[in-house]
Amino acid sequence: MKAVPVSPEQVGTTPTADLDEAEQLRVLVREYSSAIYRVALSIVRDPALAEDVTQDTLLKAWQALPGFRGESSLRSWVLRIAHNTAISTLRRRRDVLADPNTLPEREARRSVESDAEDRAAMAEFTRALDELDDLSRSIVVLRELEHQSYEEIAATLDLPLPTVKTRLFRARRKLSHALQGWK
């Protein structure tokens, strides 16, 4: 397979180079693992499953890289694959687990238990996050953590712009409301 040029805009701070396949994969892992994991965890709500999704996404992105046409940023393209992979993983998981409440607790939820003062507020926040639909969770993560513009989110998730805005505003209100006890 021919090496694909990866520009600095596409991978952040990586120097321009015609990278070989192994280096392309390393760059993808280095640049996008954390962002993919956050998007994945916001959807699948299980750290182990989120790591599976991260691995699957990176392999899919690396294999599909020769077909990447540059119509969006590489970051948006990779996060779109992450979102779709997480959604299909969750659907398969839900097929297996008849009761969604049997999904494992999130590791992050357990970690905050060490801080008694924040525990209740973070549990409330986590519950509010869980109560959002999958799409709203992705939108709020892309906006608040990836700092994507509304247009970028619409392109990443293939949604109309009004849907992105309205879901984001509602989701942010709900999450802010849940954090009121934290102040």
Add this chain to the structure above:
Amino acid sequence: MALLHPSTRRLREWLETPPGAEPDAGVEEHVSHCERCADELEALDAMTAEEAVETSEVELALQEVLAPPTGLEQRIEDRIEAALLARRDFKLLAGLMGVSIETARLLVEPPEEPRS
């Protein structure tokens, strides 16, 4: 989609639907497709100084509950190597391991010991 746009009051009520309460379904359907109402909601959502603090708290809380675990990148690299091993993708494995393709093949499939 309804032809008439919801009033500003209805939009604000929809935006501020308390958690657990059912949002106005008519408004919900309309705003999902209407650029004009999305813009109006954006204006309604325009942050006051207090809300700006709330947004930053949402970001902090999200960072905490969605934090990647320590060693994620290395673990993912190792898992990908294992997946490629299973696939016998010697060319890519060689690149990842920094060895020749033949060495990667030998590491994965060592030659059989001659029978004595």
